Amino acid sequence: MTNPELFKHAMRHVPTGVTVVTSLKDGEPRGITVNSFASVSLDPPSLLICVNREARSYLFISTSRIFCVNVLAGNQRSLAEHFSGKVRELQFADVGYAIDATGAPVLDGSIAHFDCEVAQEYSVGSHSILIGNVLSCKSRPGSPLGYFNGGFHDFGIHVD
Template identity: 45%
Template sequence: MLASTEEFIAAMRRFATGVAIVTTTYEEQVRGFTVNAFAGVSADPPTVLICVNRIATTHPLIAASQRFCVNILSVEQRELAQRFAGGEPRARFEGVTYHAGPSGSPVLAGTVAYFDCAVTEELTASTHTIFLGSVLEAGWREGAPLGYFNRAYRDFGLER
């Protein structure tokens, strides 16, 4: 017997994570959304994974472009995390400073780290697709990352 959906969600709320915005572009459409389902897979070769709900508006663009960028947010970017967590997908980038990484995906200004990727594999897992990505370029700066715990954004007090 499997755990109930409610039990699973309640237990997952106890897992503290960082917060990222995954971005992509395809045929002049720019999209992004807030995630906490991101992980490093390997350092050699550099590989990460993201889990994307198949009903997310960004999903078909990642699948078509085979490119994405994971932007790790700083504590100063809480408002950006909230904006990219909902609302009109086309309006999320209004007033947001970014540049295109090697994949063409947006690299957001002010993040503490980013991983610009080319998709190497897609796996179906229930309602989601797990995209594995080879890291084409990675960057970072000093700063405190934004956290997420028990349905709220947090400042974990991590400066280095």
């Protein structure tokens, strides 16, 4: 096994998009900034996220079995910071959102969202790989927020 610090350093060289994964439990919404997001399969349409089992959001997702992946736009860096912070309550007090198939928040201004129900879960070390079947998804024109070398970046690219 390699040294975790070497692994962390090498991962800083990997550019990713940035998402906020939302969920809903007993009527309370919750969100977490996540960049471990990938498409898994087309048939059925499915994707994966990796969530630390010590995160408050993990309890919401594992209990409700639903989550929505919101892909952030380049101008939504403050949302990425908000949802990676330690806000314990009223996390959505100043955040605009709608709902789609599952009831989990669809953030205003995100460039795409994927509304999912949990199909499978694999526990790996501190995290769980959560496979979601995509019940509904939509996309909008825009530029993505990027994460690279430990910081947020506008990659300067656009999708219609």
